[in-house]
Amino acid sequence: MATTRVQLRLLAHARSGDKGDAANVGLIALEPEYYDLLCREVTAKRVARHFKGMVSGVDRYELPNLHALNFMLHGALDGGGTLSLKTDAQGKVYSTALLRMEIEVPRKVARRAKEAAA
Amino acid sequence: MNVNKTVRIASGQGFWGDWLEAPVRQVEGGDIDYLVLDYLAEVTMSILQKQRSRDPSRGYARDFVTTVERILPGIADRGVRVISNAGGVNPRACAEAVRAAADRAGLGSKIRIALVTGDDLLPGLDALVAGGEQLANMDTGRPLSDVRPSVRSANAYLGMMPVVEALDRGANIVITGRVTDTGLTLGPLVHEFGWAADDWDRIAAGTIAGHILECGAQSSGGNLLRDWRTVKRLDEVGFPIVVAEADGAFTVTKHPGTGGVVNVASVTEQLVYEMGDPKNYITPDGVADFSSIRLHQTGKNRVRVSGITGGPRTDFLKVSIAYAWGWKAIGSLVYSWPEAVDKAKAADRILRKRLKALGLDFDQILTELVGVNATHGRLSGEPDPEIAEVMLRVGVRSRDRDPVERFTREIAPLVLTGPPSVTGFAGGRPQVEEIVAYWPALMSRERIEPDVRVEMI
Numbered sequence: 015m016a017t018t019r020v021q022l023r024l025l026a027h028a029r030s031g032d033k034g035d036a037a038n039v040g041l042i043a044l045e046p047e048y049y050d051l052l053c054r055e056v057t058a059k060r061v062a063r064h065f066k067g068m069v070s071g072v073d074r075y076e077l078p079n080l081h082a083l084n085f086m087l088h089g090a091l092d093g094g095g096t097l098s099l100k101t102d103a104q105g106k107v108y109s110t111a112l113l114r115m116e117i118e119v120p121r122k123v124a125r126r127a128k129e130a131a132a
Numbered sequence: 133m134n135v136n137k138t139v140r141i142a143s144g145q146g147f148w149g150d151w152l153e154a155p156v157r158q159v160e161g162g163d164i165d166y167l168v169l170d171y172l173a174e175v176t177m178s179i180l181q182k183q184r185s186r187d188p189s190r191g192y193a194r195d196f197v198t199t200v201e202r203i204l205p206g207i208a209d210r211g212v213r214v215i216s217n218a219g220g221v222n223p224r225a226c227a228e229a230v231r232a233a234a235d236r237a238g239l240g241s242k243i244r245i246a247l248v249t250g251d252d253l254l255p256g257l258d259a260l261v262a263g264g265e266q267l268a269n270m271d272t273g274r275p276l277s278d279v280r281p282s283v284r285s286a287n288a289y290l291g292m293m294p295v296v297e298a299l300d301r302g303a304n305i306v307i308t309g310r311v312t313d314t315g316l317t318l319g320p321l322v323h324e325f326g327w328a329a330d331d332w333d334r335i336a337a338g339t340i341a342g343h344i345l346e347c348g349a350q351s352s353g354g355n356l357l358r359d360w361r362t363v364k365r366l367d368e369v370g371f372p373i374v375v376a377e378a379d380g381a382f383t384v385t386k387h388p389g390t391g392g393v394v395n396v397a398s399v400t401e402q403l404v405y406e407m408g409d410p411k412n413y414i415t416p417d418g419v420a421d422f423s424s425i426r427l428h429q430t431g432k433n434r435v436r437v438s439g440i441t442g443g444p445r446t447d448f449l450k451v452s453i454a455y456a457w458g459w460k461a462i463g464s465l466v467y468s469w470p471e472a473v474d475k476a477k478a479a480d481r482i483l484r485k486r487l488k489a490l491g492l493d494f495d496q497i498l499t500e501l502v503g504v505n506a507t508h509g510r511l512s513g514e515p516d517p518e519i520a521e522v523m524l525r526v527g528v529r530s531r532d533r534d535p536v537e538r539f540t541r542e543i544a545p546l547v548l549t550g551p552p553s554v555t556g557f558a559g560g561r562p563q564v565e566e567i568v569a570y571w572p573a574l575m576s577r578e579r580i581e582p583d584v585r586v587e588m589i
Contacts, residue, residue: 027358027397031406034271034572040404042397044358068509075410077423080400084407092498095175095570097457099498099527101506109357111508 019116024127026052028109035094036086037069037105039112043081044130048123052083055117061085064115085112139324141317141341142373145169145216146348148176148193154348154371155199159206161387164373165324167203168316169196169216170346177310178454178568180220181285191222197229200305204234207304208242215295215306215316221285223247223309227589230305246298248308250584253286253451253575260579267451267573276573282455284568288580289450291416292338293329295319297586310452314342314415317374325378329417336420336442337380339413343420344384344402344437345372351384351402352433353392358401365391370433381438383430394433416450416577419443448574449581457569458495459536460529463543464502466556468521475551476501476524482550483526486542492535498527523556529567536564 022028022041025048030039041056043049058074065072070089077084091105092098102108119127142164144155148171158167171193184191196218206212219226227247234243253260257280261267267276267286276283287310296319298306306319318338321327327334344351352372353363370390376382384394392398403422407413410422419442426439467475480499487497500506502523504515515522528539540562547554 027401029355029357029401029405033406033408034570038404038407040401040407042358042400042404064511068511075407077404077410079423079425080403080427082400082404084404084410086408092496093569096178096567097460097529097569099460099462099496099529101500101502101525107507111511114508114511 016121017118018121018124020119020124020127021113022056022115022117023113024124024131025119026113028113030105030107030109032091032094032105035091036088037090037108039085039087039109041083041085041112044127046081049078049081051117051119051123055119056083056115058085061112061115064112065090137324137378139166139321139376140164140373141166141168141320141345141376143168143345143348143371145171146346146350147171147173148195150348152195152199156202157390158371158373158387159203159212161370161390164212166320167212167214168345169199169214169218170313170316171196171216171218172220172310172313174452174570177221177285177287177452178570180222181454182566182568184222185284189225192220192226193218194229196226197233200230201233201237204237204239204243208239213299213304213320215319217308217311217313217316219247219307219309221252221287221309223249223307227307230307231589243304244302245305245307245589246301246303247587247589248290248294248298248306248311248584249587250294250580251287251290251308251310253288253580254283257283257286265575265579267453267575270572270574276453276571279455279571282457283453284456285454287452288575289416289452290584291315292319292322294584294586296322299323301586301588303588312415313346314339315417317342317345318417321376330444332418332442332444333440334380335418337382337440338376339415339417339420339442340422340425340437340440341374341376341382344399345374347402347405348372349392350405351399352386352394353398356393356398356401358397363393367391380440381436384435384437385433394435396427396429396435399427399435399437414446416445418445447577449577451573451575453571453573454568455571457567458529458531459533459564460527460567461536461540461562461564462525462527463540463562464523464525464556465543465546465554466521466523467551468553468555469518472519472522472553473501473504473515475553476522478551479524479546479554480526483542483546487539490538492538494528494530494535496529500525533564540564
């Protein structure tokens with residue numbers, strides 16, 4: 015099957031927040047049928063590579079009922095809470111940082127996602 | 133019990149500093165039974181503690197008192213009952229201030245105020261540690277003795293139990309300290325429906341209802357990423373309302389005619405907010421399983437939530453301890469086109485050399501270029517060489533105040549002694565801020581719950 019690379023922003027929406035020095039990102043499929051694709055392509059290992067140098071480790075949890083994946087990004091906040099000097103001390107925009115990631119998808123999925131975004 | 137009975141719980145505040153009009157609009161905009169106002173986040177308790185250490189009459193969310201004054205008619209005449217953790221680290225002072233406000237309004241006899249205490253562990257902390265409580269840091273495993281002299285506040289997260297008792301005793305307003313955000317919503321559901329404390333599926337359902345309400349408009353269109361341009365009239369956004377049923381299912385909605393949106397996307401984004409392991413969402417009252425949640429759009433701005441299951445509560449309560457860590461300051465300057473990024477980077481190099489030459493010791497120096505990498509770091513890629521402007525933002529932190537203080541005097545000099553086309557320094561020197569850090573721990577609930585009290589004020 016012919017595939018192509020697309021940014022996650024075309025396939026998912028997301029929200030993030032903080033838990034101590036970790037940030038979480040909930041990644042939610044824009045269409046239910048994208049969920050399996052996200053499960054297959056957006057692995058904890060790939061997310062860790064995406065955030066290399068920015069986080070110390072990644073855990074992934076699956077929520078098929080919400081067509082969502084939850085990622086815990088450990089060590090993401092330079093100490094977190096009041097300790098962090100970062101603009102994003104509470105991890106509010108790790109969500110959109112994850113949506114920059116590119117994954118391999120079938121061409122027809124990419125076409126459909128691009129049409130929906132337009 | 134009437135099986136068709138529903139209970140309407142409205143969120144009026146998602147954090148301390150949220151929209152002041154929201155609670156008034158929730159009370160006046162339609163029928164509600166309860167108004168819940170969440171004021172506390174991890175960092176909030178330490179801020180409130182700082183206030184109380186300066187003035188023993190403070191240490192609670194004072195906005196809450198003026199909010200109550202505005203909604204007193206709704207409480208007195210329409211029977212809306214208010215539940216809030218606005219008490220912070222001084223719930224007694226908060227309850228007394230609300231009592232005084234009700235009396236001033238001539239409604240004193242109509243308003244029964246319940247005060248919940250027993251979450252504050254600071255007075256007995258040494259006895260607890262001497263008695264063998266390690267209060268080890270949940271993240272690092274270190275014992276509390278590492279930081280004991282610097283501890284500023286220590287509060288147990290209490291669950292819904294004292295809220296239920298307060299409502300059972302007829303309170304119109306329930307004021308607590310560190311009761312969980314979710315306990316504020318679960319409490320009235322248990323009170324109304326008579327759910328057993330070990331009816332784990334319903335406890336989990338009420339907990340998830342609380343999670344959906346606890347961040348205010350974040351579940352009704354605020355901060356909603358999906359199709360954000362289509363979310364209309366956020367200027368008059370309706371805060372979320374849960375219409376709960378006796379079996380644990382509930383509908384999320386908002387008052388008619390308000391702005392924002394309640395849809396599957398808005399509720400889902402809130403469900404995953406600050407989520408850890410979704411199958412084990414641990415609260416003092418039970419463990420909720422977010423993988424059991426079913427969402428259905430049942431009408432315009434109506435999402436039905438059902439199917440929720442949960443498991444037994446643990447033997448432990450979480451304890452939130454705040455301790456003085458050190459000091460920090462953040463300074464900024466703005467550089468304009470042309471070559472704004474290079475100018476900002478050059479200024480940063482000069483600043484760092486000067487700090488080094490002064491022999492200042494910092495735990496961390498963090499440089500961000502706002503407009504280039506402050507939100508997504510290196511993932512943002514190379515900046516546009518023609519970028520119109522960049523804000524250089526440098527933060528430092530240290531265990532000692534002196535180097536941080538000295539740092540604050542090194543920003544302004546860059547204006548006349550550094551790279552050109554610099555502006556944006558009108559705010560004066562950066563402020564030195566104390567860092568009060570957070571120490572999460574667990575403690576046996578048997579050692580905390582016997583001291584939890586509900587009194588009518």
